[in-house]
Amino acid sequence: MPMITQHDILADLHVHTIASVHAYSTLRECLEEARLHGMSYLAITDHYYGQGSEVDKKNESNYMSYIEDWANPNKFGVKVIGGAEFNVGHDIFREKRLMEDLHWKLYGLHSWFIDRENTTLEELFQYFEQNASKFDAFAHIERELHKIDHSRYGRELTPEIQDFLKRLVILAKEKDIVLEVNEGTLARKEAGAPDRLEYWLSVARENGNRISLGTDAHYCELIGNFRRSIALLNKLEYPKELIVNCNMEQLDALLPAKFRDRVPK
Ligand SMILES: [Zn+2]
Ligand SMILES: [Zn+2]
Numbered sequence: 722m723p724m725i726t727q728h729d730i731l732a733d734l735h736v737h738t739i740a741s742v743h744a745y746s747t748l749r750e751c752l753e754e755a756r757l758h759g760m761s762y763l764a765i766t767d768h769y770y771g772q773g774s775e776v777d778k779k780n781e782s783n784y785m786s787y788i789e790d791w792a793n794p795n796k797f798g799v800k801v802i803g804g805a806e807f808n809v810g811h812d813i814f815r816e817k818r819l820m821e822d823l824h825w826k827l828y829g830l831h832s833w834f835i836d837r838e839n840t841t842l843e844e845l846f847q848y849f850e851q852n853a854s855k856f857d858a859f860a861h862i863e864r865e866l867h868k869i870d871h872s873r874y875g876r877e878l879t880p881e882i883q884d885f886l887k888r889l890v891i892l893a894k895e896k897d898i899v900l901e902v903n904e905g906t907l908a909r910k911e912a913g914a915p916d917r918l919e920y921w922l923s924v925a926r927e928n929g930n931r932i933s934l935g936t937d938a939h940y941c942e943l944i945g946n947f948r949r950s951i952a953l954l955n956k957l958e959y960p961k962e963l964i965v966n967c968n969m970e971q972l973d974a975l976l977p978a979k980f981r982d983r984v985p986k
Contacts, residue, residue, distance in 0.1 A: 722958045725951050725967070732762035732966045733945050734825060735806070735860060735901060735935020740767040746941035748788060752797040758945025762972045764802040764825040766935070771811065781819070789824070793980040802975045806860060808834040810848050820855065824975050827901065827935075828852060829860035832868040841870050842885045849889055857975075858899040858933050861906050862889050863917035876913035878920055886921040894930050899965055905937035907949035919953060926957050933965040 737744035738751055746754075748765065755763040765788050769781060792801040804825030811834040820826070828849065835845070849859060863886070867876040893900050902922060906914050925932060938944045954964070961967050973981045 723961065724955050725959070725961055725964070727947060727951060728759070729961060729964075729967045730934060730945070730947050730951070731760065731969060732764065732802075732934075732972050733758075733760050733936050733938070733947075734762075734764040734802070734804075734858070734933045734966060735766050735827060735903065735937045736763060736944055737767055737806075737937070737939045738765060741939070742768070744939035746938075748792065749797075750941040751938075751944060752792060752799050752801070754941040754944045755799045756797055760799055760945045761969075762800045762802060762975075763944070764804045764935075764975070766804040766806045766825060766827050769805045769807045789977060789980065793976070800972075800976060800980060802972075804857075807856070809845070809852075810835040810840070824977070825858070826856045827858050827860040828856040828898075830862055830864050830866075832865040835869065837868050837870070839870075842866075842881060845869055846885060846888055846892075850892060853892060853896040853898050856898060858901050859889065859893055860901045860935065861903040861914075861937070862886065862900065863906060863914045863921060864903075864911065865914075866917060867912055878913070878916050882917060883920060886917060887924050890921055890924045890928055890930055893925075894928055897931075899931045899933045900925055901933050901935050902950045902954070903935055903937050904943075904947055904950045905935075907953065919957070922953065922959070923957055926959055929963065931963050931965060932959070 733755060736751055738746055738748050789801055789803040802825045805823050806827040806829045809828055809830045866882055906918050934947050934950050936943050965971050
């Protein structure tokens with residue numbers, strides 16, 4: 722099996738700007754770093770908080786949708802995919818037009834937005850199952866699982882955790898949702914999370930899931946560095962054709978038609 726190299730990675734599909742509030746780089750800085758690191762595409766996936774006031778809604782629909790028109794076509798030598806990261810378990814903004822304007826929607830597991838004491842893994846699975854059709858990818862499904870219902874699930878790769886992850890991998894394939902390999906998970910070494918990632922990725926390898934790569938950068942200089950993800954993908958011999966970031970046709974298909982070079986297959 723040919724090895725995957727940094728050169729094969731054309732996109733970073735999970736990046737935050739200052740619009741996420743707890744991230745620190747502007748859109749321009751992110752685009753400049755993306756180009757420096759050899760990216761041809763950059764998905765901007767600022768957090769969606771959905772606090773609900775009219776001002777929030779106005780800001781959110783603006784910051785999520787203006788970026789493609791501003792940065793494309795190719796002002797920075799990098800094509801911008803306008804997206805957002807939503808929170809599992811959090812009531813999401815259901816305005817149809819906004820959801821349609823977003824071209825890369827992540828459903829991210831963050832325990833902040835979940836009742837950690839009282840939510841079971843089964844309920845967590847149901848959030849994914851019920852909302853799958855609204856999203857393009859499930860982001861960092863391995864994160865923070867030790868904080869969910871922590872009286873029952875530890876940091877170990879228990880049979881319950883394995884079962885949960887395996888069911889999510891199968892669900893994702895059934896619904897054609899991409900699963901994200903998150904460089905931040907591997908870099909930060911949060912309790913148990915890298916082991917959980919390796920576990921589900923090996924299940925996904927057997928199951929033939931499509932995956933995406935995201936640095937989850939909250940600082941621009943982290944954009945496009947997939948060193949740890951690439952090492953893991955090569956260890957598991959993950960097929961390159963199943964990685965969205967390596968496929969120009971699939972990446973171009975995420976852009977509005979007027980910014981595409983290629984007609985997707
Ligand atoms: Zn964040
Ligand atoms: Zn993120």
